[in-house]
Amino acid sequence: MGKDNETGKLEWRINVEDGTSERLDPPAGSGLSRRVAVWFKCLVMNRFVLGTVASMEKAWRIGAEEPTKVVHCLKVGLALSLVSIFYYMRPLYEGVGGNAMWAIMTVVVVFDSNIGATFSKCINRVVATLLAGSLGIGVHWMAAQSGSGEPLVIAGSVFLFASAATYSRFVPSFKARFDYGAMIFILTFSLVSVSGYRVDKLIALAQQRVSTIAIGTSICIIISMFFCPIWAGVQLHHLLQRNLDKLADSLDGCVAEYFKEKEASTQNEDEDMNKKIKGFMCVLNSKGPEESMANFARWEPAHGSFNFRHPWKQYLKAGASMRRCAYCLENLTICINSETEVPDHLKNHLREACLKLSSASSKILKELANAMKSTTKSSSMDFLLFGMISAKQELQERLRTVPERIEKHEEGEVMEKEGGENRRSMHEVLPLATLVSLLLENTDRIQEIVRAVEELSNLAGFKTGSQRKSDTKPNNHH
Template sequence: MEIELATQDKAGPLGWFKALPVNFKNKVVNLVRSIKKLGQDDPRRVMHSLKVGVALTLVSLLYYWRPLYDGFGVSGMWAVLTVVVVFEFTVGATLSKGLNRGFATLSAGALGFGAHHLARLFGEKGEPIVLGLLVFLLATASSFTRFIPRIKARYDYGVLIFILTFSMVSVSGFRVDELFELAQDRLSTIAIGGATCIIVSICVCPVWAGEDLHKLVASNIEKLANYLEGFGGEYFKDSEDEESGRDSKGDKAFLQGYKSVLNSKNTEESFANFARWEPGHGRFHFGHPWEQYLKIGALARQCAYRIDALNGHVNSDLQAPLELRNKIRKSSTKMCSESSKALKALAFAIQTMTDPSAAKPHVENSKKAINELKVVLKTISLEKADLLAIIPIASIASTLTEITKCVKNISELVHKLSCQAHFKSSVESTVPPENQKPQLLHRGSIKPVLDGGNDDHVIITVHESNEEYSLQNEFSQPPKLGQ
């Protein structure tokens, strides 16, 4: 690219003009590729665009079809504007905007109509003064309520429409005689536009904000698990390859996945806010505990911040001595492995909405690994090693301990979510392969034994989990070998 620019500069304006068609073609090709990639990444975007087109076409009939136009007139344009403003990507966002706009228009129109009649009581000279005073008071109070966090999060759009509608009805009522008919037509067309958006959004390939939040939280937990799964091998692999001089900082893509979790707060809160507006659908019934997802997401971000600190040790040029790293290798790797398995089990439980009890053994094993690591660190400190050499591994151990505590807290919240959301009991088919216990093959032997009393015995010995259980049964008949 730089060579082409240099060539064009040397050729002057004529060369630039000749290269213009080629450059234009390249830009068009790149634009088409980016649009194609955008649609391939999430095909729902294409469907959303088609849904908006369908909704706009339907409300346009208020203008195109003569009987409807005779009934609503130019007020039909409010239906078109409502579709453009209200229709959002998810059902929850569309419902939120549609209901906010509808109730705000209704309440503001009623108040504006009342303000108009109240102002008329003060005569021709006092009417504009009273109207101006009422507009000032309601606009000031409504604008101030937009700073309240709860209203800002859920009803900000409704408050904005309330201010707009009340001001328009109050001010226009001073010059318009048929104020009631005007307000009625606008409210009707806005209701038609909002209803069209809601019906199309729900009935045609709906995109549920609650389902997206559900998948996002599970995906974030899985990203943390992937990092912990690879950290032990990556960090201590570096220590093994240090003397051989091999480059251990090659492909570390799995170490970067957790970074998207750090910035997921706004997305999660937005999804949770819209999910509250959505009706029950699929596995998510009315009153689903969306607040629990926000709590789990907050803990996942805390864990991600600690992982970010841990990742600094992997990329640091100042590493602990090889000998000290090898001493904490076993307990640290075990801690990471068990925490990773616990997080994967929790993510799988959220995805499938099944009982997350499979994560409990791994959480307990990670606690045991913490105690083992503490013993190792105490042993190292008693050996009177160099303090500067101990600090890096002590920092890693402290961070791993905090991560394990975060995993434990996440596990508790997921269990609470499973109770509130009524997750189904886990069955064998829903347990992830990495958490399935291997089937034990029982090895046994049958030996005929002669006792002093000339009675026949059979000793059956069963070997399972390094334990032997011997059962001695008496039979009245001698055993028949070969059966």
């Protein structure tokens, strides 16, 4: 709000994006109604501008955090642009019988974010279309031979095949790989068999539909493989590697947070520590993505270090063992957030042994993550396992000496517990005892992870560090 230099009256202005201000002329009417209208207009414009800016910032942040999403969007646009040529160019349009729109629809429904998912949908769509089209033509021929019973034959065949295909979608093993194909089979068979009752040139129509679907799937496969390829197998491999790192950081963070000294810390340090501790939650929520990526990875051709018969199922076993470890870490956070105060002398007695065991355990997880990253077998795993087992035994020895500790009385006198009886209530000791038992249990679960990852490296043919160095050594023979 400002004052007009010419009239000396108050006027309303609003700042716009280019840095200038816009004058708002109040509508005719009473002074109160004019002010209400001006305020309403200012509110609407400000909210629109702020909402637009916030949406643009959110979209930019999503693209910056995951560039693969931007790449996928560009690839979909390129595929649709190429397939639309069949619709724009008259010779190509007439060559597919005016059904070029089916190629565009195919690109929209089968192009996915990774190569495995795109392959899966393309193969399912082509095979299901061929099978359903052939059966539809066969049913149409049988119905034509039946004379007046043609509608009954068609209706009965639709009921039979549609019911069988729908039932197959409830079988877990079939649903995981061929659910999309079963749906396309039902759709195509129903269209071909029912439309054949009114269409004369059914075979020509089926050929045109198959050709347009083949064009659409071919363009999707070529673009997904040769333009910034995104492999489901590589995504799964990197997901397990990141989960191992998060488990290691979360384990270190949980134990360090429990035994830390009571001193003031900044808000940023607390936020970083909380984020580090809660890394195990990503592991707990990764079951669905792992199963989906493993399913799509089976459809992909050999690429990089992943051959055609790569042991993708073993990735699921390794992921399951990681989640069992993450459940232990989830219970550790409950100990951290417990409001029960544990006696300081007990925490001090077990602090060093617990920190040593968590450090040895996290080193194993980080070593496994590095081995996954370089697709090699770890050469120091036996040494790290020995260190973790030694730290576990040391913590168990510390637990045996807890009842024999000597307490200092408030007056400074030294008083030994008689008969090793624990004078502290169980309520005070329970959080610490729970944390120690979880750390000991976690070592067994980490050994399960080691066995799963080692089995994966053996089945996948990962090389040792020395073998990889010899492979990369330059050849000096002339």
